[in-house]
Amino acid sequence: MSDSRPPALTLPANPNLRHLRDQAKDLLRSGSAPSLASALFETACLYGFQSWPKLKAHVLSLTLAGALKGAIDGDDLPEVRKLLSKHPELRIAPIGYGGDGPLSWAAECRGYGEPTKERLKLVEWLISSGCDVHEGGDGPLMRASLSGSRTSMMALLVSHGADVNAAWHDCFPILYAPCEVIDPTSLSWLLQHGADPDCGTASRWQRMGKAHPGTALDSLLGTYVRSSDALNESIKLLQDAGGTSKYDELGVLAAIRGDVQMVSELIHEDRSILQKRYPSLDIGTTGGRMLTLKGATLLHVAAEFGHADVARLLIDSGAGVNETALIDADGIGGQTPIFHAATQGGDRGLAVVRLLLEKGADLSVRCRIPGHYERLDEVFEGSALEYAERFPESGNQAVALLRNHPNSKDSD
Template sequence: MPKQLPAKPSLEHLKREARDLRRAHRASDAEALQLIRDYHPKLSGRPSVEQVAAISFSIQDAQLVLARAYQFKSWPDLVAKIAWTPARQSLAAAISDSDVSQVERILDEYPELMDIHVRSENEGPPLSHAANQGKLDVVSALLSHDPSDVEHAFGRATLQGHLEVAQRLLDHRPALREQLKFALFGPCESLNADAIPFLIELGADPDAVWENGGKPMDMALCSYARAGREATVRALVEGGVTFEDGPEMDIVMGKFDSLAARLDVVPDVVHLASTFRAGLEFGGLYGGAPLIRPTLLHICAEYSSLEGARLLLERGADVNARCEPDEGGIGDQTPLFHAVNHKHEDMFPVLKLLLQSGADVNARATIRVPRAGIRSVQPDDPVLEAMTPLGYALNYPNSLYHKAHAGAIELLREHGAQE
């Protein structure tokens, strides 16, 4: 997960951080080794943490890793940005306040700021930063400064669902319409359903295949975001996306009447291992365990579908059913593992329902957990062996939430959970 610069960054603080990172590498600190592996450009091929610990790691290496983690190409680029900090802070405040006249005054004095990221590379220079916040008046004013990031600004606007801003950018540069094939990935990441029909009407492809093999539906199913998933998936389906029509999609889209009708026809489906998405990982990267060969109850737990979980349990689903493991015995977790560390409040109703229904808090499972990507787990991803749900929540190397949800931990312990 990229690092975010503090509101008032200082060069001395960054130098200290680089020295601390070098010391942490020498001490084989797990978090530091993971950061180095993720951001050092020389460490290709997914080396193990042991290999990362064994490399020579200079202060220049530490500075480069930090720069990359803060989304800069190099340490000098990061240092240069810090030098503009006071003006950037004033500009960020003016954009946030929709103070067009102040934005203009700052850019008249510091025209170079038009090409400098205001806060982060993701949010980008002033135009993209304003588009990300939905500041239509500011965006209109900035377009007169001949910005170089109109395409990126359009992406930020649709990512956040600011469709008036997106339309203003399209009006300014109609050629953007020719570059929208992959435009759905942004709003599918942030789960902004309103942008889906807007972009599909403009020509965005709901079945576009990204360079890693993922599609917009994969992004919507795997995103770290939670609120808006049901509406986003529905919008993709209504927009003509190719999808697997089945009980799994009923759960994700909240179509419980349809799910009940399917169970009426094939009651045993509540006990079967799902082949949804041909075993590709969905879920796990930012929440519970990977959903590979799960039961429908596992899927409900992963996506906090309380109504779906109730329906399945009423129809005889086994609260302690296990995913079908691979040939090495990996991936045999129960539904409870999917409800213990989402770090989101919406998981608690399902977690409580599973516990009330007799979920075994001390069931042990061996799970391979993904580090990155939206396509699938990889053979060299970390494996946690013979973990209980509590041990899993405390030890899961989650790439977004580094600490387990305190409420889930307390609830498990109240029910006699052990590590």
């Protein structure tokens, strides 16, 4: 009997060993297997395992890992000690984000903000008992760094050797974590404790067999979160620390920050920036969509980041409200600023939508642009209203404004 057959069945998320045994007994009773040992083997093969002992070990590991996860969630140090003392292999159990391990799960403090004294004590014990502070490429510190309320946890991990300049899974610098969620408190703590704002040199990444992933400021500007005050504070933190960005082109950072005075000064110095396109801006995804600012104007940038005051200044200075982004070799692009404003999560672009409509935004413009982030190859073709309707997470007021505007009839 072959044991190399592809699995016919998939184990449930929480497999039960007794149910699997009962399944084997059903095979025996039906005559499909000559003995219980053969029925157990057949059952294991059905799920892609080479033997019953291997299937049993797998299920037990999942059961025990679930128990450990539950004990960590409850800050139940006695139960954690009991489980790890009896089953030391659980120190590398694939639990938590990315399956990095129990220490990463404990350090994340999911479900509440600031770590409790009990949680800090539990993490201290996990480290002293042999859990690796570097599991997953400093996964514990990466997960803790997602919230400024966890600086006490970050301090504990660093005191035990966690590396603020590590790369989670060899590709995601720890400093990217607070940049992704735009948390200036966590970002500031990491910088104060030696994190490199430019995330290492190209040669360092080459030694790892990787291309440089980009600086922390690149990551911050490219995140999907929209939070003006936190974003501006985080930009300043990184720049004050000497951080650089490939997106620091004329006027771009000022428009992203909503710095009306700086944008005004730049226009006075060089009016060509009103029509300038920025092919390098492969940032701007948010609200469930994959649309970026590649080939866009500063008005598109202001619309993307919700700065109505900057948008008004640009338009009043001569920027075209219906200027289109560049169209690439594949025919992707051509959107006007209102495509960006109307698809911000939670109606955060509403003020810019109102302004653009007031200034004569043409709702009949159609273009081909990237679709939903869960369908990377999807290309949308249509109007701003049709695009906004594809993303209900963007909010209802912007969609209603577009739908009820007289110009929307022209786009039907």
